[in-house]
Amino acid sequence: MRHGLSFLYAALSLGVIGGGLAGCSSEEAAERTQVPPEIVEDSRCRDFNPLGNPYFGDLHVHTTYSLDANTQGTRLKPEAAYRFAKGERLEIQPYDAAGNALRSRQLERPLDFAAVTDHVELFGEVEICTDPEAVGHNALECLYYRANPQNAFIVFNLYALGLPDLSRLPISNIPPFFQLPLIGADGRIPRMPFCGLQGRRCLEAAKTPWADTQVAAEMHYDRSSECRFTTFVGYEWTGSPLSNNLHRNVIFATDQVPEVPPAYQEFPEPEQLWEALAERCRPEDGCDYLTIPHNSNLSAGLMFLTEDKSRNPYTAELAALRRQNEPLVEIYQHKGSSECLNTTGAGMQDELCGFEIIPYNNTTGDRFNGFNTGPPLPQDYLREALKEGLLQEEAIGENPFQYGFIGSSDTHIVTPGEVRERNFPGHGGAGKPAIDEVPPGLTDLVEYSPGGLAVVWAPENTRPALFDALKRREVYATSGNRPIVRFFGGWGLPEGMCNAADFAEQGYAAGVPMGSILQPPEAASVAPRFAVAAMRDAHPHAEPLQRIQIIKGWVDGGEKREQVYDVAGDPSNGASVDLNTCATSGSGFSQLCRVWTDPDFDPAQRAFYYARVVENPSCRWSHRQCLAAEVDCNDPDGPPEGFEGCCDARFPSTIQERAWTSPIWYQPAVSPAS
Amino acid sequence: MTRLLRHPLLHFFAIGATMLVAAQALQPMLRALETPTLRVTTADRQQLRQQWLRETGVMPTDGEMRALLQWHVDEAILFEEALRLGLAERDPVVRDRLLRNMRFVQIGGPDDDEALLRQARALGMLERDPVVRRRLVQRMRHRLESQAMVDDAMLWTAASALQAMEAPAAFSFVHVFFSSDLRENPLDDARAAISRLGSGQDAPVDGDGFLLGAEFASKRATDLAQLFGPTFATAVASAPVGVWSGPVPSPFGVHLIRVSAATEPPGVRAPTLRQVVLHARQDAEKEALRIGMERLRSRYRIIDAGDALETAMRP
Structure with missing residues (x-):
């Protein structure tokens, strides 16, 4: 909702704001100050481009308002996150006894947009326990919280987010267990005792950080025609039954947001979250939202279950509800990649699936000697989920998993967009914290990584334009680098698009962009064409492109299938990395482009296609730090404290940075089910 | 005359006048005695220098040193004022911290909180504990900021400022691209092409996709640096308008560019009322802090031992 200055004039002249505060009339004020420039309503941004510009951002950022960040010594608030995203140098944890920060960071390249997405579940609890003037500040739970924050994190987290998972255990089918007040007969999770009756004290206290989150977003959103930076009000719904990750980031389209955001305790199933959001965030009030699941790789098989909370199979209605509410998924972030798993099934042919795989299947990780977790599961990875979506569509007529892809950081130290392999400070959270001192050794758990970015194709950098693009999935993810990637699908895309000066114009005219549905052709014998083009990241530290692949998934007679096609570039270009210096060598490409026709197309088969753009190899963050510390894995005394990961053969020394476009789906004319 | 000199009334007036003159003369001295004094020691100066050196890697300049001293003095004033207003007795964080300190070091001694707090104060913990000090300074700063009043003028100023934020230079241009992936020598090809081009001529057809x-419209230099690298952005920013120039290298190959006249922004967007109020509030808080600090500084006498002179640290 935008107001012109005319609204301000009217408000001032009516004395709605400020009038009585200073004893100074608006006429006098107008004389003393410059007359604001003339307002042109609905004006466009300076760099408005109907064919779209690529905007880089981070939609997953935590600050001191998140329980895990707070108990790890993160003190900075949302406004600091936005200052950092806009390019300001920020002093970050840890702090010395006098409160001086021991490290600082600054983005080389500011972001175009960002959203702070703090864990909402314990907003109120954290606020009460950290605000000395809050009622309940000296409750036993808070005394414990302040005395032993790290253990309190586990206890608070278990209580708020772990206990509900009893409902997912077999015993919950037995009536006496199902009726346990701990589980909540009304489908809610009880809050901690100091939250008072029905958790009201904590829900009330939650309004303070939530209001601050909104204020920060408003303050840093550039509404001028320069359109330098866009913010979104957002939060994270943190469902983690038994540490199995079901988290969703909720992003709001405007500054019209619910008074209290729906949290896991009150709405412990995704479908309950969507219902609550639909009720509290209504289009007629100027409110709109979407939810973005992340880290399906750590959900232990739960994220893409096709069952409702009562374990009934998805209905068409529920599948459609899911698709409408969450058009996007985070394919890559600090806690690894969720694209595909190269361990079982048809994905074995795709060696590039081995990128940043976390070697366990939930957020318990290696804590407690791996108790409560296991090896990663193929069904937690998006390629399987996308194929499962096609199967669901055949079975019930609706695809619940029609996801576009974004990347983000999931930083817990208030550094959105800090996704470089060089000088990686660690992101805390489920990773390695830096509480009282910079810990010795690697700056994060070796299996974690700096995270990625979300790239949005939108005509201008405003909330409405970006949000529309997010909803229509015209977005792609990167592993932290900034290549520019276009992907179109169509029946009549010109063969010569790659050499044309108007690649995008032809793509839109003759096809659909990434994230779209490709409707059947008029002529039954035609195969679809896909035009994919990429420009390398222009940064001096970035590597040239190595190749582009198109990944196709489809269903054939009820079986899931997939195929990876190399469509441009050269996988054997000889590019390499000197592991002693991290110097790179070998040729690569500054641009790659291909108009590709599916050679195996069957018009009766549902399918999806997405592009993967891969750079030449470069050193992983951990190897850079191991080199700097001169770690010798042949030393009989073993690596120095904190550097054990340097010698863990499960983790590579190099990576190939990459981008993943949102898929394009092909839908046959008539559903086989119908 | 003698009688007059001995008259009690004369004595009364004379003594009164003498006292008045003496009082006037002594007033500054008395006032100085009442004014609280803060000392900046050589050790303070040294510590500030070292802190700056640690953070920046270089010694502070004279101007930076003055700013550091002002910051140091302001913190000291805020701390003293917080003590004077009794914030240390009431603030729950300070009390918790002192009690925790005392219970940690206590061997025997009193159990009740008030007695422990008295002991902590007697031991100088208020002054020495960095957490306590920081908390009291913060409380005092918030106290000054809370005096902020947002008036109409501030709202107007904020509204104007939000709209009139300086717009950086932006460039519209066309380019002809010679790909380093597709050509053996894109630089030579670009040189040959530009020699064929006259001012204002259309782009040749032999460029690559x-x-x-x-065509690029209204791109800021920062956007161009992100898309093409800094060398290209600098070249566009310094290119003559209306004529072909180059070759300009980029990570993609080589370009010939023709910058057209700068285009004006298409219009001015209005900030929301809420945004204006929030920014005005922020400005008002800064102003309240500035005024409050000035008032407090005037109440203190600063002795700067580093200069061996009594210096009032007033703006």
Whole structure:
């Protein structure tokens, strides 16, 4: 909702704001100050481009308002996150006894947009326990919280987010267990005792950080025609039954947001979250939202279950509800990649699936000697989920998993967009914290990584334009680098698009962009064409492109299938990395482009296609730090404290940075089910 | 005359006048005695220098040293004022911290909180504990900021400022691209092409395809640096308007560019009322802090031992 200055004039002249505060009339004020420039309503941004510009951002950022960040010594608030995203140098944890920060960071390249997405579940609890003037500040739970924050994190987290998972255990089918007040007969999770009756004290206290989150977003959103930076009000719904990750980031389209955001305790199933959001965030009030699941790789098989909370199979209605509410998924972030798993099934042919795989299947990780977790599961990875979506569509007529892809950081130290392999400070959270001192050794758990970015194709950098693009999935993810990637699908895309000066114009005219549905052709014998083009990241530290692949998934007679096609570039270009210096060598490409026709197309088969753009190899963050510390894995005394990961053969020394476009789906004319 | 000199009334007036003159003369001295004094020691100066050196890697300049001293003095004033207003007795964080300190070091001694707090104060913990000090300074700063009053003028100023934020230079241009992937020597090809081009002529047809197209409108230098690298951005920013120039290198190959006249922004967007109020509030808080600090500084006498002179640290 935008107001012109005319609204301000009217408000001032009516004395709605400020009038009585200073004893100074608006006429006098107008004389003393410059007359604001003339307002042109609905004006466009300076760099408005109907064919779209690529905007880089981070939609997953935590600050001191998140329980895990707070108990790890993160003190900075949302406004600091936005200052950092806009390019300001920020002093970050840890702090010395006098409160001086021991490290600082600054983005080389500011972001175009960002959203702070703090864990909402314990907003109120954290606020009460950290605000000395809050009622309940000296409750036993808070005394414990302040005395032993790290253990309190586990206890608070278990209580708020772990206990509900009893409902997912077999015993919950037995009536006496199902009726346990701990589980909540009304489908809610009880809050901690100091939250008072029905958790009201904590829900009330939650309004303070939530209001601050909104204020920060408003303050840093550039509404001028320069359109330098866009913010979104957002939060994270943190469902983690038994540490199995079901988290969703909720992003709001405007500054019209619910008074209290729906949290896991009150709405412990995704479908309950969507219902609550639909009720509290209504289009007629100027409110709109979407939810973005992340880290399906750590959900232990739960994220893409096709069952409702009562374990009934998805209905068409529920599948459609899911698709409408969450058009996007985070394919890559600090806690690894969720694209595909190269361990079982048809994905074995795709060696590039081995990128940043976390070697366990939930957020318990290696804590407690791996108790409560296991090896990663193929069904937690998006390629399987996308194929499962096609199967669901055949079975019930609706695809619940029609996801576009974004990347983000999931930083817990208030550094959105800090996704470089060089000088990686660690992101805390489920990773390695830096509480009282910079810990010795690697700056994060070796299996974690700096995270990625979300790239949005939108005509201008405003909330409405970006949000529309997010909803229509015209977005792609990167592993932290900034290549520019276009992907179109169509029946009549010109063969010569790659050499044309108007690649995008032809793509839109003759096809659909990434994230779209490709409707059947008029002529039954035609195969679809896909035009994919990429420009390398222009940064001096970035590597040239190595190749582009198109990944196709489809269903054939009820079986899931997939195929990876190399469509441009050269996988054997000889590019390499000197592991002693991290110097790179070998040729690569500054641009790659291909108009590709599916050679195996069957018009009766549902399918999806997405592009993967891969750079030449470069050193992983951990190897850079191991080199700097001169770690010798042949030393009989073993690596120095904190550097054990340097010698863990499960983790590579190099990576190939990459981008993943949102898929394009092909839908046959008539559903086989119908 | 003698009688007059001995008259009690004369004595009364004379003594009164003497006292008045003496009082006037002594007033500054008395006032100085009442004014609280803060001392900046050589050790303070040294510590500030070292802190700056640690953070920046270089010694502070004279101007930076003055700013550091002002910051140091302001913190000391805020701390003293917080003590004077009794914030240390009431603030729950300070009390908790002192009690925790005392219970940690206590061997025997009193159990009740008030007695422990008295002991902590007697031991100088208020002054020495960095957490306590920081908390009291913060409380005092918030106290000054809370005096902020947002008036109409501030709202107007904020509204104007939000709209009139300085717009950086932006450039519209066309380019012809010579790909380093596709050509053996793109630089030579570009040189040959530009020699064929006259001022204002249309682009030649022998360039290569570029994903983002051949025309760019209203791009800031920072955007160009992100898309093409800093060398290209600098070249565009310094290119003559209306004529072909180059070759200009980029990570993609080589370009010939023709910058057209700068285009004006298409219009001015209005900030929301809420945004204006929030920014005005922020400005008002800064102003309240500035005024409050000035008032407090005037109440203190600063002795700067580093200069061996009594210096009032007033703006």
